[in-house]
Amino acid sequence: MPANAYDQLCDHVREVSLLTSTESTLSWDQETYMPAKALAFRARQMSWLSGKAHAQATGRMMQKLLVQASESKLNDAKQAANVRVMTEEHERNAKIPNRLVIEESELTAHAKHAWVEARKKSDFSGFAPHLEKLLGIARRKADLWGYADEPYDALLHTYERGTRTREVAALFSKLKPELTEIARAAVARGKRVKPNLLRGNYPVAKQQQLNAEIAASIGFDFEAGRIDTTAHPFCTTLGPRDIRLTTRYDEKDFTSSLFGVLHESGHGLYEQGLPEDDFGLPSGRACSLGIHESQSRLWENHVGRSTSFWQKWLPRAAEIFPNLRKIKLEDFMATINRSEYSFIRVEADEATYDLHILLRFEIERRMVNGDLPVADVPEAWNALFTEMFGMTPPDAAHGCLQDIHWSMGGLGYFATYTLGNLNAAQLFATARKQKRIAAGIEKADYAPLLAWLRNNVHSLGGATLPGDIMQHATGKATDARHHLKHLRERFVG
Numbered sequence: 001m002p003a004n005a006y007d008q009l010c011d012h013v014r015e016v017s018l019l020t021s022t023e024s025t026l027s028w029d030q031e032t033y034m035p036a037k038a039l040a041f042r043a044r045q046m047s048w049l050s051g052k053a054h055a056q057a058t059g060r061m062m063q064k065l066l067v068q069a070s071e072s073k074l075n076d077a078k079q080a081a082n083v084r085v086m087t088e089e090h091e092r093n094a095k096i097p098n099r100l101v102i103e104e105s106e107l108t109a110h111a112k113h114a115w116v117e118a119r120k121k122s123d124f125s126g127f128a129p130h131l132e133k134l135l136g137i138a139r140r141k142a143d144l145w146g147y148a149d150e151p152y153d154a155l156l157h158t159y160e161r162g163t164r165t166r167e168v169a170a171l172f173s174k175l176k177p178e179l180t181e182i183a184r185a186a187v188a189r190g191k192r193v194k195p196n197l198l199r200g201n202y203p204v205a206k207q208q209q210l211n212a213e214i215a216a217s218i219g220f221d222f223e224a225g226r227i228d229t230t231a232h233p234f235c236t237t238l239g240p241r242d243i244r245l246t247t248r249y250d251e252k253d254f255t256s257s258l259f260g261v262l263h264e265s266g267h268g269l270y271e272q273g274l275p276e277d278d279f280g281l282p283s284g285r286a287c288s289l290g291i292h293e294s295q296s297r298l299w300e301n302h303v304g305r306s307t308s309f310w311q312k313w314l315p316r317a318a319e320i321f322p323n324l325r326k327i328k329l330e331d332f333m334a335t336i337n338r339s340e341y342s343f344i345r346v347e348a349d350e351a352t353y354d355l356h357i358l359l360r361f362e363i364e365r366r367m368v369n370g371d372l373p374v375a376d377v378p379e380a381w382n383a384l385f386t387e388m389f390g391m392t393p394p395d396a397a398h399g400c401l402q403d404i405h406w407s408m409g410g411l412g413y414f415a416t417y418t419l420g421n422l423n424a425a426q427l428f429a430t431a432r433k434q435k436r437i438a439a440g441i442e443k444a445d446y447a448p449l450l451a452w453l454r455n456n457v458h459s460l461g462g463a464t465l466p467g468d469i470m471q472h473a474t475g476k477a478t479d480a481r482h483h484l485k486h487l488r489e490r491f492v493g
Contacts, residue, residue, distance in 0.1 A: 005068035006079055010281060012056070012065055013086060017280030019053035023105075025238045030109065032228045032246065043109035050105035051098050058094040066090055078283050081463035085282040095144045104137050108409045115407035116231060122397035124378050131406055132374045135367060138411045142368070152368045155412025159289040160419065162465045165365065168415045171480070172358050175418075178484055179354050180388070186339035186351035186491035193338040197331060200323040202254040210254065210320050211247070211261040214313060218299060219450045220245075220265045221272055232404040233260040233346070235267035235296075240279035243268045254321060255336055256347070262304040266296035269450065273458030283461035289413065290478075291457065291466050293420020294427055298453075301350050302428040302486070303446065307333055312444035339491055341389045343398035351491040352389075354421060359384050360403070360414040368411055423470060425482035427457070430474040 023046050030042055056062065066087050074080050111130035118126035142154035152165045208227070216222060225243035233247045245268050247260035270292060278284025286292045303309055307329070314332055318324040324332075339349045345356040363381055366372035372380055381400040386392045393399035405413050431452045432438045440448040456473040470478050 005065065005072040006074060006083070009065040009069040009083070009086070012062060014280040016053050016057045019049050019056065021237070021239055023049040023053070024236055028236050028238060028244050030112070031230045031232075031234070036113075039109065039113050043106045046109050047102045047106035051102040054093065054096070054101040055098050058090065058096075058098075062090055063094075078463060082282050085463050089282075092145055095146075096141055100137065100140065104134070104409055107133055107137070108407065111407040111409075112404065115401070115404060119231075119397050119401045122395040122401065124396040124401055127401060127407070128374050128377075131377075134406065134409050135374060135411065137409070138368060139370075150365075150369050152365050152412060155368060156415065157412075159413055159416050160466060161288060162467060163290075163419075168361065168419075169365075172361060172415075172418070175354070175480060175484075176358055179358070179487075182484070182487050182492060183339070183341075183352045183355060186349070186487075187341055189491065189493070190339040190349075193334045194331075195335075195338065195340070197327065197335045198255060198324070199252050200321065202251050202321055204249045204251060206320050207249055207251075207254050207257050210317060211258055213316070214258065215245075215261055215265045215268075217444075218262075218265060218269070218303065218446050219272075220268050224272055225268055227261060227264075233264055234404075235264040235271070237271045240274075240276040240284070241272075243271045254317070259300055259304060260346075263296045263300040266299035267292060269299065269453070270295040270458055273450075273454045274461055275459060278461060281461075282463040285462045287460065287462040287464065287469050288466040289416035290419035290423055291469055293417055294423030295420075295453070295457070297420050297424040298428050302424060303441070303449075305337055305350070305490075306441075308442050309444055310336075337490060341391060343385075343391075343393050344402055346402075349491075350421075351487055354418045355388050357414055357418040359388055361418075363400075364411060364414055419466075419478065422478050422480050422483045423466075425486045426470065426474050426476070426479060427453070429482045429486075 026042060026046050026049070030039075034042060066083070069083050070087065074083065107130065111127070111134060114130045115127050118124065138155055139151055142151035145154040145157075147153035148164060149166055156163055156165055156168070211227065212222065215227070221241075224241040225245060227245045227247060229248060230246040231248060233245075235246075236244050238244060245261065245264040247257045247264065250256040270286060274286065275284050310329060310332060314324065314327075314329055318327075337349070339351040341352055342348045345353070345360075348356055359381070362384065363372065363377065366380070367374070367377065377400050378396055382392050385399065405411075431449055432441065434448075434452065437448045437452055440446060457469060460469055460472065467477055470476070
């Protein structure tokens, strides 16, 4: 038996994490191996688990243990932070009735399946009723939680604690002209680069071989994780040493899956670096999606698209894929960092990527706040895309149906991608000031960089705010100038 109130509270919270991690396992299986006819029963399984977890996390026992722990003598700052965050989360979660949690879980199970089918057919009408229901739930939750300025505040808080919508909107408004200018210059420069230089024959099995070698080289532990195939790449945590990555393959372009794996490996490295003994507690989970995304973007872009990285890995890639043997490093680098406007966010280059996020933030904010009916989303999306990119999506699959997030109930999510880009550039710039890390990067030895991230980001867990982690790691709050400087140096010259 636990000796004190804090230990009893932690045991109770860890029991909740057993339920939520089991639900995550079923969700991962649904995205990877589950047969289509199993959907209805899977939805029931997941909604049952969601309801049980929510009931246990908000019940009288949880409330009692929180009060006892708060009134007891705690050993250190980490325990105090855990109690504070668990109390805040309990107060927030308790406002949501259990029936709404169960309803949302079952809806998302069906909505994800509907999204996959609608995307295949490029038929927004097949997904629209599901989005309407999920949007209704999101608004109900926002009303129950309460918000400072607008309903979107409540949803954004779920993913980026301590952040207000108006702050993000002001930041994006300031960034938009500079990002637009950089993108325009980068795209113009990219027109001088051959777009199909790397097109060739890349069997999936050989792509998997190279991807695994590279993921392992940057520190991903395959005894505590694996890579599988899905329609939309993601990383999910099923347990403290069970991190699942996914990617998708193009047999004409090996870089599509590779950069997907580098991105998801960045997420995976963060999850593998969290304190194992604290799994289920705030101190044993990621701080925010903006911090999480900083890890994936750092490894995918600042490391994976650098010359020093490919000085090591291009010869190895050429051993596996013979058609790469005649390609010079300089031409290879120009190709993988070539910029062009793209309809698809996950295929966008660094120079144009943030524009995709600014578009989604605006569309999503208008939907949540009731200014944009679901039926009008495709038209609004296309109009804004045309304004920002100078071209119109040819169909819904290349427009508003391309992302999985809404089908998962992930409204309030997209802003964290650009916040992650800003954080990534700032963290990488700070780490490189250390001579050992800089020397390691030049030799494609990333152990010193990973150790720095473990000490300054991963090990801190989620018992603090994202701004505090950036302050701790870099000495400053998140500052966009590092990201803009990086983009100009790489894409503008």
